[in-house]
Amino acid sequence: MPKTSARLLALLSLLQARRDWPGTLLAERLDISLRTVRRDVDRLRELGYPIAAVKGPDGGYRLSAGTELPPLLFDDDQAVALTIALQVAATSSGDTLAEASARALNTIRQVMPSRLRHRIESLRITAVERPATRPAAPVDGDVLLAISAAVHAREVLRFDYGTSDAPPRRAEPHHLITWDGRWYLIAWDLDRGDWRTFRADRITVRTPNGPRFTPRELPGGDVATYVIGKFRGSGDASGNWPCQGTVILDMPAATVALYTRDGVVEEAGPDRCRLTLGSWSWAALAAAVARFDAEIEVVGPPELTEAFAHLAARFSRTAARSVA
Incomplete structure (x- = not known):
């Protein structure tokens, strides 16, 4: 017994x-x-x-649930998952919740067994806030720990990416982030001589890590600005869309705002609004505006007007072929 x-x-x-x-x-x-x-x-x-x-x-x-929180018991996987969740909350929540998450994280670290504490101490995650639009891609917790440990130790990460027959990659890991339900590694790709964003669920880490390195300055200096710029398609990592325009829609601002994630919506009179929106191309921007079932008046720039004309001609050809 x-x-x-x-x-x-x-x-x-x-x-x-x-x-x-x-x-x-x-x-x-x-x-x-x-x-x-x-x-x-x-x-x-x-x-x-x-x-x-x-x-x-x-x-x-x-x-059952009680009136006070008694001592808790977690297995190794639960402890890692809890640490990840608290780090995300501590870096992405409002001031009150972030402070409470940081205190909870510190409490958990103090009572961790040494075998886990050494692993979790190297876990460094940055959450770039954005509502997830798709289910999270599954990532092995050991992969996240290995990536984060390399970030913390400033050691070159060696890994396979994507298919097994692809050549191994070497990169200086800078940040491990979450974005739109997925985990990403932001790193300087040594073989390509440029910054790259890698999906963590496609990474298979090789051991041991490479030599230590001196961290480079991330373009823009701020990981959130850099990541938003990259995912929006901006080449200068400024966070601005490469194509941005303004239109007047014959639709209430409150309605348009419900379906606009990154744009700016302003009242423009009874049942009318002014919408400023960005996209990775002019055609994509025109299509994004056209999804609203309303009359459209282009404020600018001329490239957006040309994109509407281009799409109108394409849609007319499509309709004519369908009728025929």
Whole structure:
């Protein structure tokens, strides 16, 4: 029979794993008697865990919510996941939540076993806030830890990217970020001599890491500005779209604002609004505006007017072929 302390931790871990546990099943899983289960449950209750008795043929137990937070037990994977979540909250939330997340993260680090603490201390994540529009791509937690450790240690990261037959990559890792439901590595690609953005779910890390390096200055100096610029297609990493225009729509501003993520919507009279929007090309910008079922008046620039004319001609040809 395991020692009392180890047995209590095992019992607590089981109670956290599912809603209800029959007493006989707990006794079987822990290889102890039902009487010992009852005694251990009483010990956990004395420690502050609200364990309720469940009525039934065999009886049972349920770990319920209490009025105070008792000591918690996490396995290694849970500890890593919790650390990642708290780091994201600490870097992307408002002042109050960010401060609380940072304090919670510090508390967890203090009680981590040494084998986990050394791994988690190297975990550095930056969250660039944006509502996710797609499900998160699954990423192995060990991959995130390995990338973050290389960022923290300032060591060249060696990895395979994409297909297994592609040549290995070498990069100076700068930031590990989340964007639109996915994890990305921002790094200086040594083979291409330029900044690159790599999807973490496509990375297979090679060991050991390469030599240490002196971090380069990220274009724009701010990782959020740089990332937004890259994902919007801006070549200068300024965060501005390469194509930006303004139109008047015969539609209420409140309605247009519901479906505009990055644009600026202003009132322009009863049931009219002024919309300033950007995109990676003039044709894409015209198409983005045309999705609103309303009359459109182009304020500028001329390139946007030309893009509407180009799309109108294309749509007319498409309609004519469809009729024929």
